[in-house]
Each structure stands twice: as structure tokens, then as C-alpha cells.
Amino acid sequence: xxxxxxxxxxxxxxxxxxxxxxxxxxxxxxxxxxxxxxxxxxxxxxxxxxxxxxxxxxxxxxxxxxxxxxxxxxxxxxxxxxxxxxxxxxxxxxxxxxxxxxxxxxxxxxxxxxxxxxxxxxxxxxxxxxxxxxxxxxxxxxxxxxxxx
Numbered sequence: 001x002x003x004x005x006x007x008x009x010x011x012x013x014x015x016x017x018x019x020x021x022x023x024x025x026x027x028x029x030x031x032x033x034x035x036x037x038x039x040x041x042x043x044x045x046x047x048x049x050x051x052x053x054x055x056x057x058x059x060x061x062x063x064x065x066x067x068x069x070x071x072x073x074x075x076x077x078x079x080x081x082x083x084x085x086x087x088x089x090x091x092x093x094x095x096x097x098x099x100x101x102x103x104x105x106x107x108x109x110x111x112x113x114x115x116x117x118x119x120x121x122x123x124x125x126x127x128x129x130x131x132x133x134x135x136x137x138x139x140x141x142x143x144x145x146x147x148x149x
Contacts, residue, residue, distance in 0.1 A: 009142040016139040017080050020087070020132035024077030027125050031070030038063045049114060069093055080136055087133040094126030 038045075042059055046052030053059055073090060076083040098119055105115035 009139070012142060013081075013136075013139040016132075016135040020080035020084075020136050021077050023125075023128045023132045024073045024080065024087075024090070027129075028070045028072075028074035028077060030121070030125075031073060032067065035063055035067045035070060049111065080132070081140060084133065084136050084140065087129055087136070091126055091129040091133065094122050094129060098123045098126060 039060070042053060042056060045059075069090075072086065076086055076090060080087075101110060101115060101118045101122075104110045105112070105119075110118075
């Protein structure tokens with residue numbers, strides 16, 4: 001039996017949902033694993049990348065807000081169709097962070113190792129967030145349009 005427009009649309013939606021679920025769940029788990037130890041690394045960061053940190057409020061505020069975003073990624077991954085619009089905000093979070101770090105590196109405020117360890121994984125996740133959003137939003141529209149024909 002040949003595939004119908006509806007079955008193709010459902011397959012696309014299933015694949016897009018699965019892709020988004022994997023991307024956002026991996027991002028959330030990765031982020032929790034990376035961010036949680038930073039609560040205990042305030043002094044070590046200052047020694048590894050002088051000068052020593054002098055604003056614990058900004059440091060711990062950054063770590064806390066970033067950790068909350070990891071929970072948002074896990075939430076998106078739990079039900080991608082429901083949270084599809086939030087994917088754009090998640091991309092914006094990655095884009096602002098990566099862009100800021102790239103600018104700091106260009107101005108000589110970050111060492112190349114610091115810049116690479118931030119820009120490569122977060123930039124990659126940002127691109128994957130866009131791909132997940134585009135695939136899912138297209139697949140969500142497709143079955144409804146096919147049924148209307």
C-alpha cells in the first residue's frame with residue numbers, strides 16, 4: 001500500500017519529535033553535569049583564569065540562572081510539540097551567550113581555551129536547537145494541512 005500524505009506527515013512528526021527530544025534532553029543533562037560543579041569552583045576558576053573572581057553575586061547568579069535553563073531544556077525535551085515556541089527562546093539563550101563570549105575573545109578578554117570550550121559546544125547546541133525547531137514546526141503544520149486537502 002503506498003504511503004499517504006497523512007502517513008508521511010505522521011512519520012515526519014515522529015522523527016522531528018524524536019530529534020528534538022534527544023537534542024534538548026542531551027543539552028539539559030550535559031548542562032546540569034557541567035554547571036553543578038561550578039557551585040564549588042569559585043576559587044579554582046580565579047586561579048585557573050586570573051585575575052581572581054571578585055563578584056560572587058554575579059558568578060553564583062550566572063551559575064544559578066544557567067542551571068535553571070538546563071531544566072528548561074529538559075522540559076522542552078519532555079514534550080517538544082508542547083514547548084516548540086520555547087525552542088526559539090532556548091536558541092536565543094545560546095546565541096546571546098555564544099555571541100558574548102566570541103566578542104570577549106575578540107577583544108582579548110578570554111583565553112583561546114576558554115573561548116573554545118564555550119563557543120564550540122554551546123554554538124553546536126544552538127544550531128541543533130534551530131534545526132529541531134524548524135523540523136518540528138514544519139512537521140506540526142504538515143499533517144493539519146494534508147488533512148485539509
